[in-house]
Amino acid sequence: MPSPTCYLLLNPAASRSHHRPRLPLPAAAPPRRRVHVSCDAQRTGGGGGGGGVKREAIPAGAGKAKKQVVFFDAAPPVSQRGGGGEEEEGKGEGKVARRKKENAALGLVRRLTKRTLSLLSNLPLAISEMFAIAALMALGTVIDQGEAPSYYFEKFPEDNPAFGFITWRWILTPGFDHMFSSPVFLGLLALLAASLMACTYTTQIPIVKVARRWSFMHSAGSIRKQEFAESLPRASIQDLGVILMGYGYEVFTKGPSLYAFKGLAGRFAPIGVHIAMIFIMAGATLSATGSFKGSVDVPQGLNFVIGDVMKPKGVLSFAPDVFNTEVHVNRFYMEYYDSGEVSQFYSDLSLFDLDGKEVMRKTIKVNDPLRYGGVTIYQTDWGFSALQVKKNGEGPFNLAMAPLKLNGDKKLFGTLLPLENSGSSNVKGISMLARDLQSIVLYDQEGKFVGVRRPSSKLPIEIDGNEIVIEDAIGSTGLDLKTDPGIPIVYAGFGALMLTTCISYLSHSQIWALQDGSTVVIGGKTNRAKLEFSEEMNRLLDKVPELISVNENKIDSKQSAT
Amino acid sequence: MLFATLEHILTHISFSTISIVITIHLITLLVRELGGLRDSSEKGMIATFFCITGFLVSRWASSGHFPLSNLYESLIFLSWALYILHMIPKIQNSKNDLSTITTPSTILTQGFATSGLLTEMHQSTILVPALQSQWLMMHVSMMLLSYATLLCGSLLSAALLMIRFRKNLDFFSKKKKNVLLKTFFFNEIEYFYAKRSALKSTFFPLFPNYYKYQLIERLDSWSSRVISLGFTLLTIGILCGAVWANEAWGSYWNWDPKETWAFITWTIFAIYLHSRTNPNWKGTKSAFVASIGFLIIWICYFGINLLGIGLHSYGSFTLPI
Numbered sequence: 001m002p003s004p005t006c007y008l009l010l011n012p013a014a015s016r017s018h019h020r021p022r023l024p025l026p027a028a029a030p031p032r033r034r035v036h037v038s039c040d041a042q043r044t045g046g047g048g049g050g051g052g053v054k055r056e057a058i059p060a061g062a063g064k065a066k067k068q069v070v071f072f073d074a075a076p077p078v079s080q081r082g083g084g085g086e087e088e089e090g091k092g093e094g095k096v097a098r099r100k101k102e103n104a105a106l107g108l109v110r111r112l113t114k115r116t117l118s119l120l121s122n123l124p125l126a127i128s129e130m131f132a133i134a135a136l137m138a139l140g141t142v143i144d145q146g147e148a149p150s151y152y153f154e155k156f157p158e159d160n161p162a163f164g165f166i167t168w169r170w171i172l173t174p175g176f177d178h179m180f181s182s183p184v185f186l187g188l189l190a191l192l193a194a195s196l197m198a199c200t201y202t203t204q205i206p207i208v209k210v211a212r213r214w215s216f217m218h219s220a221g222s223i224r225k226q227e228f229a230e231s232l233p234r235a236s237i238q239d240l241g242v243i244l245m246g247y248g249y250e251v252f253t254k255g256p257s258l259y260a261f262k263g264l265a266g267r268f269a270p271i272g273v274h275i276a277m278i279f280i281m282a283g284a285t286l287s288a289t290g291s292f293k294g295s296v297d298v299p300q301g302l303n304f305v306i307g308d309v310m311k312p313k314g315v316l317s318f319a320p321d322v323f324n325t326e327v328h329v330n331r332f333y334m335e336y337y338d339s340g341e342v343s344q345f346y347s348d349l350s351l352f353d354l355d356g357k358e359v360m361r362k363t364i365k366v367n368d369p370l371r372y373g374g375v376t377i378y379q380t381d382w383g384f385s386a387l388q389v390k391k392n393g394e395g396p397f398n399l400a401m402a403p404l405k406l407n408g409d410k411k412l413f414g415t416l417l418p419l420e421n422s423g424s425s426n427v428k429g430i431s432m433l434a435r436d437l438q439s440i441v442l443y444d445q446e447g448k449f450v451g452v453r454r455p456s457s458k459l460p461i462e463i464d465g466n467e468i469v470i471e472d473a474i475g476s477t478g479l480d481l482k483t484d485p486g487i488p489i490v491y492a493g494f495g496a497l498m499l500t501t502c503i504s505y506l507s508h509s510q511i512w513a514l515q516d517g518s519t520v521v522i523g524g525k526t527n528r529a530k531l532e533f534s535e536e537m538n539r540l541l542d543k544v545p546e547l548i549s550v551n552e553n554k555i556d557s558k559q560s561a562t
Numbered sequence: 563m564l565f566a567t568l569e570h571i572l573t574h575i576s577f578s579t580i581s582i583v584i585t586i587h588l589i590t591l592l593v594r595e596l597g598g599l600r601d602s603s604e605k606g607m608i609a610t611f612f613c614i615t616g617f618l619v620s621r622w623a624s625s626g627h628f629p630l631s632n633l634y635e636s637l638i639f640l641s642w643a644l645y646i647l648h649m650i651p652k653i654q655n656s657k658n659d660l661s662t663i664t665t666p667s668t669i670l671t672q673g674f675a676t677s678g679l680l681t682e683m684h685q686s687t688i689l690v691p692a693l694q695s696q697w698l699m700m701h702v703s704m705m706l707l708s709y710a711t712l713l714c715g716s717l718l719s720a721a722l723l724m725i726r727f728r729k730n731l732d733f734f735s736k737k738k739k740n741v742l743l744k745t746f747f748f749n750e751i752e753y754f755y756a757k758r759s760a761l762k763s764t765f766f767p768l769f770p771n772y773y774k775y776q777l778i779e780r781l782d783s784w785s786s787r788v789i790s791l792g793f794t795l796l797t798i799g800i801l802c803g804a805v806w807a808n809e810a811w812g813s814y815w816n817w818d819p820k821e822t823w824a825f826i827t828w829t830i831f832a833i834y835l836h837s838r839t840n841p842n843w844k845g846t847k848s849a850f851v852a853s854i855g856f857l858i859i860w861i862c863y864f865g866i867n868l869l870g871i872g873l874h875s876y877g878s879f880t881l882p883i
Contacts, residue, residue: 126836127837130829134829134833137826141822337688339688341688342691343694344691344694345691367692367694367806367810369809376812378812490814491805494804498797501797505794528786528790530783531787
């Protein structure tokens with residue numbers, strides 16, 4: 001034998017005498033109209049139909065007590081177990097009843113919890129929750145978010161409602177102007193999280209318990225009732241076991257029976273998916289309640305203290321010590337493509353602690369933030385702070401650039417160099433406009449275009465009798481800062497979710513076989529890849545050698561030996 | 563210029579090859595005896611596959627970044643992903659009905675990308691700072707692979723619905739019925755005949771036509787397999803995107819329209835997978851959910867770009883004015 005787990009006692013005659021016929025479980029009755037449905041990602045299809053299978057794992061009383069269909073491959077939900085959960089299984093109902101009398105109040109609480117649990121783990125409920133969440137999210141993208149109330153008054157007026165009934169009241173009352181933080185939406189998410197947990201507790205974990213118990217089938221009839229069933233004449237169960245092992249199955253044999261399974265992880269992984277979802281939700285809650293955010297626009301060469309910028313987002317936001325750190329913008333610059341478009345923004349930042357010691361220095365860019373003591377600094381924006389200009393050799397003067405909002409959201413900055421004396425009321429001068437730090441467009445007093453200069457070229461330009469040299473363009477960097485205590489939890493959830501959804505693709509296949517004389521009866525089922533499974537089984541069974549008469553004699557001699 | 567010519571040639575070769583392939587497919591659907599033609603259509607698919615791959619590689623070489631920066635490139639990539647999906651079962655040598663879905667899908671996406679979009683949009687664009695990251699390759703390729711897979715799966719489900727309710731559609735009746743069924747199942751009839759006992763456990767109402775039942779069973783099984791694969795890819799894609807967003811924008815979730823619709827897609831297919839765990843809903847009802855998913859994917863992939871809103875508006879239809 002290739003494996004100790006695969007011990008075989010080929011004695012069909014003996015096995016038949018061992019086999020005692022069992023009463024069919026009530027659970028095995030044909031499916032009724034009202035099927036108890038619970039959120040069970042594992043339950044294989046056709047389960048109700050194939051329910052002629054006997055398994056030791058299911059307590060016979062479970063099905064009898066309540067009129068429910070118990071699927072043969074799923075554990076009974078907790079609601080069936082009456083008072084005691086695990087204990088009750090072994091000890092019978094009398095004891096439980098006595099205990100209940102003793103502690104009626106506790107029993108009531110228990111029953112209530114169980115009621116809630118079974119209600120929450122209800123599959124139709126979970127599905128309608130998901131549908132509702134999807135619908136609300138879609139609505140959140142259709143309605144413009146985060147506008148002032150007057151916007152909605154104007155867009156959804158009462159005298160001319162959209163679709164005949166939607167006025168601003170419909171949007172503002174449930175808070176759909178800020179959908180993703182509205183109580184309705186968050187409440188639904190919380191309900192879904194509760195359903196997830198209830199489902200994991202009442203349905204998924206019991207499945208693990210059942211799936212871990214491997215069980216043999218002792219009657220050819222029940223094996224033939226499997227989704228895949230075949231009988232091989234003149235074959236040996238030993239050969240089948242070896243071939244199954246070659247295909248990656250775990251094989252167990254006992255007497256004439258064989259049980260093999262593969263891909264058990266695929267049955268457990270959905271639990272991981274649910275737990276990962278809960279992790280992500282918990283992390284997101286922590287992010288929403290315990291983080292700080294801030295954004296700042298700093299001209300090159302200036303500095304700021306982190307704590308001054310940060311604003312708490314929720315009740316759990318506690319300022320850490322790093323908030324005393326001072327950030328100095330050493331340099332801000334951009335890189336350009338040949339076509340003139342910006343390819344990347346860079347900010348050279350230095351961090352100083354309270355003693356004025358530099359603790360960190362890094363050049364950040366978009367997609368490459370700075371992380372220090374829980375604070376992350378992102379490069380998000382840029383601005384034009386000032387222009388250094390020499391006029392007729394005097395200066396340089398620093399001219400502050402003002403952002404101009406003309407057409408669209410494209411950036412445009414402008415400044416004016418006054419030419420007349422400050423006394424006059426009608427100030428005229430040279431206007432300078434810039435879209436980026438690279439080129440400055442200059443206009444004369446009348447507003448006529450004069451020329452374009454690059455700050456780096458130091459090339460003078462003559463405007464209205466004045467010689468102007470643009471010395472330097474000083475940019476300002478737009479930084480976003482944040483602390484987020486939820487990140488590690490959310491990332492743990494992300495990792496777990498990716499892994500477990502991948503594993504969930506695996507299909508848990510189970511095979512039973514029985515040596516019935518010289519014939520081997522094989523039955524099998526799987527929870528996901530049904531077509532591939534039957535293909536694989538056909539390929540696999542083709543490999544089982546057919547025993548010719550010489551071998552049969554050998555088996556006979558073996559039998560007589562035992 | 564060299565690259566541009568090469569790309570031009572490659573797209574046209576692949577486009578014309580796939581047009582021939584689709585004609586062959588239609589012929590083999592109507593005239594069953596021409597077995598040789600089917601082989602040639604397979605060869606055509608392989609040729610097209612290499613053309614598309616060549617196109618993507620030349621784009622990558624000429625632009626210096628992963629060719630997923632605008633709508634045109636992403637459509638070509640989607641079509642390439644559909645080819646991959648077409649090839650996987652061929653390599654595994656397992657019979658299925660996927661090719662009936664993948665072949666027309668590839669020609670449609672490719673036809674739209676080549677002729678439907680403006681020529682200006684074919685140009686490779688430079689990457690804005692936010693897109694310059696290794697995550698681009700991971701996130702976008704995963705998303706597009708998942709779209710391709712989910713589209714196939716939901717189309718299989720839509721086909722299931724069509725066949726299930728075909729009684730009401732006169733268009734399909736009589737003439738095509740036998741042809742369709744025989745194309746799919748001529749070889750398997752004997753095998754299924756042996757499995758007749760399985761019919762007892764059916765939750766579908768008994769069909770007058772046994773083969774129709776089998777076809778629906780197969781479509782159901784395949785669409786669920788394909789969708790769960792696509793769901794896995796979608797999960798990875800969304801989560802990679804979230805990690806990237808945390809690097810670039812400072813928050814792993816912004817409720818940006820594209821993100822939101824990706825999440826809606828994810829939710830819809832999660833509903834599909836959960837609805838399949840209930841034997842009463844398996845089949846028609848879950849197929850209905852998957853068909854809704856088909857529309858949602860298009861809204862997510864295309865509709866949001868059409869509106870050009872939010873942070874993901876890189877490949878939007880910005881028409882030169």
